[in-house]
Amino acid sequence: MSRSFRLCDFSPWLMAIACAVCIGIYLPGLSGAFLFDDYPNIVDNNNLHITDAHLSSLVRAALSSPASEFKRPLASLSFAANYLATGLAPLGWKLTNLAIHLANGLLVYLLAAALIRALPGAGPGRADRTRMVAALIAMGWMVLPINLTAVLYIVQRMESLANLFVLAGLIGYVKGRQRMMAGQRGIWLCIASLLVATAIGLLAKETAVMLPLYAFLIEWIVFRFGSANGVHNGGKKHRGLQALFALVLALPLLVGLAWLAPGLLRASTWATRDFTLGTRLLSEARIVADYVAWTLLPNPEALSFYHDDFRVSTGLLAPWSTLASIAFLAGLVATIWFQRKRRPLVALGLALYLGCHLLTGTILPLELIYEHRNYFASFGLLLAVVPWLAAPAQQTSTEAPSTLPASIHHPLPMSLPRYVALGGLMLFWAAQTAMTAYAWGNPLRLAQDLAGRAPDSPRAQYELGRAYIIYSHYDPDSVFTRMAYAPLERAMKLPDSSILSEQALIFFNARIHRPIADAWWDSLIGKLKARKPGVQDESSLAALTQCQREGLCDLSKQRMLEAFLAALSHPKPSARLLANYGDYAWNVLGDRELGIRMAKAASAADPAVPVYHVTLARQALVLGRLDEVRQQIDVLRHLNVGGSLDPVIAELTARLPAYH
Incomplete structure (x- = not known):
């Protein structure tokens, strides 16, 4: 050759x-x-959804990531660029x-x-x-x-x-x-x-x-x-x-x-x-x-x-x-x-x-x-x-020298x-x-594939049930409605599972106006009592609160209170859980004092998160407590890195004169 x-x-x-x-x-x-973490980081992250490339919009987008305290601004800006280009x-x-x-x-x-x-x-x-x-x-x-x-x-x-x-x-x-x-x-x-x-x-x-x-x-x-x-x-x-x-x-x-x-x-780090x-x-x-x-x-x-x-x-x-x-x-x-x-x-x-x-x-x-x-x-x-x-x-002496080092x-x-x-x-x-990429090309196909790969994973079984719920379009007669229950109930019973599956079952039956099994509530409350709630548990309670607040779910207030109190029974509840309970108290129970008290507790638990101060300011506006509104606006100004909070500060400031 x-x-x-x-x-x-x-x-x-x-x-x-x-x-x-x-x-x-x-x-x-x-x-x-x-999928999954795409939602809090991208889909539900309104600060990424920019409509122009002005400096204030870019700064707000760059500092919008909930994934890390360091905000990962370059990645967030790339997401914002995608949204600006293709929505x-x-x-x-x-x-x-x-x-x-x-x-x-x-x-x-x-x-x-x-x-x-x-x-x-x-x-x-x-x-x-x-x-x-x-x-x-x-x-x-x-x-x-x-x-x-x-x-x-x-x-x-x-x-x-x-x-x-x-x-x-x-x-x-x-x-x-x-x-x-x-x-x-x-x-x-x-x-x-x-x-x-x-x-x-x-x-x-x-x-x-x-x-x-x-x-x-x-x-x-x-x-x-x-x-x-x-x-x-x-x-x-x-x-x-x-x-x-x-x-x-x-x-x-x-x-x-x-x-x-x-x-x-510290033990609290691992709690x-x-x-x-x-x-x-x-x-x-x-x-x-x-x-x-x-x-x-x-x-x-x-x-x-x-x-x-x-x-x-x-x-x-x-x-x-x-x-x-x-x-x-x-x-x-x-x-x-x-x-x-x-x-x-x-x-x-x-x-x-x-x-x-x-x-x-x-x-x-x-x-x-x-x-x-x-x-x-x-x-x-x-x-x-x-x-x-x-x-x-290895080459013999009569062969050409190796071309490898x-x-x-x-x-x-x-x-x-x-x-x-x-x-x-x-x-x-x-x-x-x-083969895996093919499965990722369709949400239902992916959920089925991952549930098959991990039959003992509570999250995989939950996601399959959730996919069936989405494809059912909340139609009680849909074939996907019948398919949703088995993986969710399987996930609910697996060891160390969160309350995601109970929340999905309660949410789904409430949306399609079917009875909610006491066993689902009992399991949900029991898990919240047994261990300090994690992020998935807090998200589940927030989803039920939102569904009830928007009038889409008719849920037992007594059962919801039991769930929140079980979650709050552990030492040092997170700011997110306190804020969720405050949301439920304010918007569902109509208990304004409890709502604002929980909002204050949330802002004290994590004072660097602007949304808690915004909520507190808006609640104080409703109650006519203008000094508290001004205090929260001052806090937001200190947190306003690069003008990212300018719109909300302007909104709150503009609403103050209405209460003079």
Whole structure:
């Protein structure tokens, strides 16, 4: 075969094919609807629904996210831009997510190629093979099933957008270090890549804070803090880089731990969770170990989206897989240490994977499991696996020199089995993602698919029942009406379930004017008495309140009061629960004094949330308490960052003279 015709020359075509395949796989899912957390963050977030690009509108949109105290303004602005362009039609929003994912795929290709070129033994003659391996890594990453939610779950644009800057920052850092190793000036490119990319990425999501750690791992394993002419061989270390990481990694880490530690040690921090700091760490060992299988060899049951049926670890042998997972993770750490020189790509890939989970899989009181947390981590696993599978067999002295860097050239007798394995994995990942994307293209199909994947998940069964309710259009004779009860009643009886299913059953029967079973009320109230209500419980009570306030549901006031009092019986009720009870008292019971008292309690419990002060001001206006109105307007002015509260402040101020 002619030397001019080599497979290695086709990496640009392979990337084009990868993008086309990725688009084809995700295309059926783009017709899906908004889901789950899309509603509070996008659909019900009126501050995002801008009609112009004026500064005040953009500031209001940028600071509107309820998902984080840091507001994630860049992600919110991208949502606002989607609304300005296409309104609430989900297609445009999902297309934007897909475009970001494709851009990230290109950056994965560039980063992988840069890392392979930086390895010992890489040279100009191996450039084609390097690009080919990088393209295979990018292709695999783009079609991985575990990355699907970052594309089709609109709100997870926060994750993919943050990683756009993480990947770009790492590429800049590697390029800067390559210049430095060649005796050229590159330190300022390294510094700018770390600082600027991290700062911008943080505006999309806090996970971008991990960029300096990823750069440090690359430095430790690939460049080894080497200077020009001291490349990889224990030569003089670059003191400036050591100082840089002390400033951008070690110091922020110590400050962050000092800031977080007091809160993490308080019992109240964990009061709304079904795990403690200790049981969380034990559980995350199993979860992070499971993510490896979910990434490389996933099955539909693993990628079920809902994981509320997960059994929290309460000891090393409860369940036994806890200790086994800790041993497995320890083995990965040992592999990183012992292979960092012989097989640096394997070591680096595993280090990036574990490093990615240090933020979300350790001490922070977050939900235990989410697939999208592997959006960057999955790149690490592919970096460790794909080059090994793509490496050619050892060549004899009569063969042409290998085009792979020496550190990813392995003395295996045959390449064909590994090539077949790699091709099989690619097809497997693409098929799994295509089937799941197809399900995401229709809300009912998705609910049925997820309920089938997770039969013991209360949330999955609830969402199936809820989908049937939506498709019934509240017609008592609809076939979907008959189908709704079974999954909801199943969800209601599953261990550790919230009151979502009871709320749905009560709400549904009230809307279609059917009797409400006492067993539903008893179960709802019993759960609220048994444990401190969580976000789902509070949302359920708010939904019932809204339905009754709008005259759509004729609910027992006695039963509703029992439910609220049960929820409030636990120490330190949340501001949201207090506000919900105040809403019920004011608008349903007609008890104005109780309503305003609860509004004051809510604003005192979380004084930084403007909506509680707005509610209190409007209630005080109705009662003619003008001094209280003025006090709340003053509070709102202090909270009015960038003029985002100008409209509501103007409205309240304009209404004051009417009471003089």
